[in-house]
Amino acid sequence: MTLTVEDVHFSYQSGVKALKGVSLTVKDGEFVAVMGQNGAGKTTLVKQFNGLLKPTKGRVLVNGTDTTKTSVAAIAKTVGFVFQNPDHQLFSETVEEEIAFALRNFGYAADVIEKRVEWAVNLLGLSQYRKTSPFMLSGGERKRVALASVLAWDPQVLVLDEPTIGQDHQQKENLRQFIVQLQTQGKTVIIVTHDVEFVAECSPRVVLMREGKIVADGAGKDILTDEKVLAESSIVLPQVAQVFTYLNIPGFPKNVIDLYEAKQLLKKKLERN
């Protein structure tokens, strides 16, 4: 399940050019964080992955199939998309209805649907809300309902648009562990996020966008410690990297984003003094 984006341009009807020649390949099982400032084109890019938006120029291939030659419904089964704002996605009267909806549309049998719903509510800590209206839940809880409803059909590629917004520390940690778990199952996970601390904890491949283009693409610890390229993209360094940048000790590695690595390095340095 490879995603290939070939020199994609995209303009909205209003005339705004959101993508200006983006090329990118996401291999099966990769974990990618698409980062960049507001309006950089991140969401526009990932909406190309499941055909919600189609290129004005260039092409997007989902496992070899051109997204303009197939339907969103067909792609959705392999590429699941969780929206930034859960209210754009939720509409059912109860949480379990919400989660079961797509499964029914995909034609799963009732017992399979029940099992999948059960699995998804447990996974995301929503079992006490099965019969509750999603609109009675808090912002963070509604986000988890939206996530559960997509996970339930077990897509091979999962696109999460700003999954950490409104999530507390524990839920972010759960989300991180959950992504790790998906990774061990060989799933591809693509997140769009501003949350530098979350990305620093996960350390995925980072694709940095600015004004409709990709301006950097590489390992999290290299990109999230590059002060210049981050500043141009309106992103701040993760705190650990900030500490190392302030300290500016000769001979000290600068590309540190991990808390434990930071502790070990500082401890050694301070003990030597």
Added chain:
Amino acid sequence: MAVIETHNLTYTYPGAAKPSISDVSLAVQKGEFVLITGPSGCGKTTLCRTFNGLIPQFYQGELKGEIKVADLDAAKHPTYEMAKRVGLVFQNPENQLFALSVEKDVAFGLENLGFPRNEMRKRVDWALNLTGISDLRDRSPHEMSGGQQQRVAIAAVLAMQPEIIVLDEPTSFLDPLSAEKIFEVIHDLNKKLGFTVVLVEHRLDLTAKYADHIVIMDQGKVRFDGETREVLSNEEARLIGVGIPKATLLFEMLKKDGVPLDGTTPLSSEELANMLQEAMLR
């Protein structure tokens, strides 16, 4: 002088089986910058809605206990009056924006209060400037990105110049640098112009350094209420699952490993870096 004061405040939404906040007693002093945090669903947003009377006047349900905001009984005083004193920026900007242009949205509250045209123009310009969206004034809020909408929502509240500004995760859709800029604006409003600020946030990495006082809630109750450094260095506060700033965590980890560091718990990477530098020079 307390501008917000609650005593054993307990509130249950209509039809809900149990209260969303229970026995909340807290005080926010005039001119303070207070951070309210806690796990999702802990009652933070509900508490904010009591500050301007939306709870119980709009949401109905059952409110027990006492609440006094700007010397008024927020539970009974008309919400349109409360709105002059307490500005609330919602978590989801779409819940709050409705006009066809940014300018109109920001001017709406002032229009309703019957401000003279000149004053209205001044205030709108001021608010748009502070939030960095002057160039978007003629755009429709509904065609803008989530981050831009959040700025409009904040500008609309700022334009009213209420004494108390309550912000419920006001920058969740913003990129970090824009979020920092907004927090700096809020910090300036607090420190330079004396607005009392109540900020609900999960992202303590970005905000702890601004707070005079922090309230940590869990399951509808206030679990910690005190000076920011003191509360964040408390092991138990961490166990509630609050996202302690990484600089604070790194400090605690080094201390635990026996590295001698002087000074109070750092809340930002700058503070930690200074402390480490001193330690290295010793």
